[in-house]
Amino acid sequence: MAAMVGGAALKTVMSTAVNSQIRGYKERRAEAKSQVDWEDYNYPPYLRVLHYNLDDVEDANAKFAVRIANINYLMACSTFCVNCFGTFVLACGGLKLKGVHLIYAIFNLIIYSIVGMYAFYKAYKGLATKNGRLTDYYLGLQVLFIIFFLVASIVSGANYYGWTNVKRASDSDKLSGFWVFWTFFESALWTIDYLVGGWALYLVAKNKTDKIGGLLGF
Template sequence: MTSSSKEPQGGGAGASGGRSPIKWDEYNYPPFVRIMHFDLSELEGSSRKVVRWAHAGFFLLVAALMCNLLINFVLVCAGVPLKGLHIVYSLFNVIIFGGLGLYGEYASFKGVAASKPSLMRRYILLEGAIVVMSLLFSVMAVANWNGWMRLPQAAALEGPIAPFWFWATVVEAVCWTVNYIVGAVAVYHVVEFERNGPLAFSARATRGAKDAVKKAAGAASVKGAGGIRLARV
């Protein structure tokens, strides 16, 4: 996930000339690990908006994974059957899906900031898969997952741990639900940016594009009318 400081600026702040260029060789993210560069303040306009949505999707993914890990840890301590194995699953999920989400974070930031369509497409495919995964996890009651279908089992459990499992299931299911919604919005923003570049989500740019189309259509009709007149002559 490392890159040279000579990367093109694309939609980054450096492209405007009013701010310093993006410091690609300053590895500051994620905290404590620091294996990539990520700084929203170096972006502006639609670039910042797009990456902010992608960043929110990654944050919610990590929150949902950590919530699942914490819930299973508490259930293990309470002696719920099979939860010892499930906490191992949760740990692997944090590593695997968290790593995939981090790569998506890298692809979205660098793809947008450096105007690299290939990285943006990778993010779209990866985050699209995470959105589908989050949708399934928000519903499933399989193994370590506590989706909406887990509520009847948690409600039927007897003992002091029952209220915790019920409300913890609600929290985890909400986390996954919000995650796939935000992730879908993030994918939409990156798709639009990949198609339209820094002009994406700009009302002024949209009006300008429509005016250009109208002018082109008008010019074509004038030329066509002129050709008809010449043919008649």
């Protein structure tokens, strides 16, 4: 009995390893066939940590999907920056705990700028190489981002000023007028972010393909 269990486990491990090697080989073949210089690091400007060129995506619909995904990433980064600025102004105005909340806002900006760029890159590279496995990374992370944007557009607390923050802002004895205005402004931005994010998610999912198997006859 133990021998049978051990044999089954060994077979599973070997099968997983073989499948992993096949997927890696498929991806390398697809990248080679695309004739894209993935080591030409040009994005983001000045930082240059990855390669991005919209012309690498041959299909017009897929290219449009990548464009919208990139726009959504840049919009969200801008909203995080706006959140940092608003929290900074409130902290300077003497509102309680806003100094600590500013640190939260900066951390959120850093985390999203990195993880969001990783997700966007997977969408771009997946559509450029017709690798559905890569686009899956984007789709999974983008769902989480959209949920985050939706919540941020609603909640009131810490460094978030969603639609429900209006009363808290209007009742404040410091910078009340600014805080109410900023609540409407930032909430609108988060709302636009999750709407455009949902559009980008739909477009990438719609254009997702996985033709790498055809290179090897799978």
